[in-house]
Amino acid sequence: LRLGGNNEGPQAVRLGISTLLADEFIRLQSAEALADVFVHADLSPAIVRGLVDGYIDVAFVYSNPLTDNEQDVTIVNEAEEPSVWVRSRDFVLRPGAPLPILAWPGDDWMIRTLTRHNMSYKIVFRSPNHQLRLEAARAGIGLTIIPERMVPSFLIPAREYYLPQLPMLRLLLCVRSGLDDDRATGLVQLLSQAFFNGARKTSATT
Numbered sequence: 001l002r003l004g005g006n007n008e009g010p011q012a013v014r015l016g017i018s019t020l021l022a023d024e025f026i027r028l029q030s031a032e033a034l035a036d037v038f039v040h041a042d043l044s045p046a047i048v049r050g051l052v053d054g055y056i057d058v059a060f061v062y063s064n065p066l067t068d069n070e071q072d073v074t075i076v077n078e079a080e081e082p083s084v085w086v087r088s089r090d091f092v093l094r095p096g097a098p099l100p101i102l103a104w105p106g107d108d109w110m111i112r113t114l115t116r117h118n119m120s121y122k123i124v125f126r127s128p129n130h131q132l133r134l135e136a137a138r139a140g141i142g143l144t145i146i147p148e149r150m151v152p153s154f155l156i157p158a159r160e161y162y163l164p165q166l167p168m169l170r171l172l173l174c175v176r177s178g179l180d181d182d183r184a185t186g187l188v189q190l191l192s193q194a195f196f197n198g199a200r201k202t203s204a205t206t
Contacts, residue, residue: 012038013183016047016056019130020147021195025060028194036183043128045106048073051176057184060191062147063170076188077173077196083109083166084148085158088140093160100124100142102133109145109166117164171195 015037017025022041040050044061051059051073059073093099098120101110105128114121125136133144138154145166151157173191175184 012036013181013187014038014040014055014057015187016040016042016050016059016061018042018044018047018061019128020044020062020150021060023130024150025191025194029190033190037187043104043106048174051174054176057176057179057181058187058191059172059174060195061172061174063172073174074177074179075172075174077192079171079196080168081171082148083145083169084151085143085145085160085163085166086134086137086151086155087143087158088138088154089156091137091140091143091158098122099163102126102136102142102144104128104130104133109169113164113166119162119164 013036017039019041022039025039040047040056042050044063047056047059047061048063050056099114099122101114101121101123102125103110103123104126107126111121124142125133127133127136130146134146134152134155136142137144143158143163147169148157173188173196175188
């Protein structure tokens with residue numbers, strides 16, 4: 001696959017970023033800071049696959065402890081974040097009805113949690129588009145989960161007693177194995193300063 005167009009000049013640094021993080025990342029960066037960066041926003045598992053296969057240089061993703069699948073990836077920074085159920089203010093669950101879930105392809109945050117707690121659910125909406133899932137929640141179609149710090153003003157955390165506790169999420173900043181590029185190092189530093197203030201820095205490889 002040709003990534004980044006047909007420019008014959010030096011290849012841009014290829015940043016893969018979770019769709020959950022892309023909004024915040026774009027708001028924090030200037031056009032000048034991204035002048036030599038190709039940004040690919042996708043679901044975290046797809047980004048990790050691209051990193052392992054050599055199509056991504058730097059990856060900024062979430063990884064659920066229940067479903068970690070990183071291979072041959074150097075983790076340069078990581079942190080844990082709580083996740084939370086969210087719903088519209090007027091969402092009402094009918095007694096005895098299965099939980100209506102707003103999911104994404106390959107979703108393990110919610111599905112495995114609900115399965116482990118033997119809870120009845122049905123997927124009523126599935127999309128890889130994070131904003132569409134939030135809009136579906138705003139419309140009262142169902143419940144979804146997001147990192148706690150990202151709850152938008154038009155949704156509220158769902159604290160109902162019947163909702164199971166969600167696992168902590170791992171926020172990972174990774175680089176492709178063998179990557180040696182000053183521009184990539186600069187990008188890693190930029191992301192570390194913006195998103196990992198006080199986070200534990202590692203040099204572990206998984």
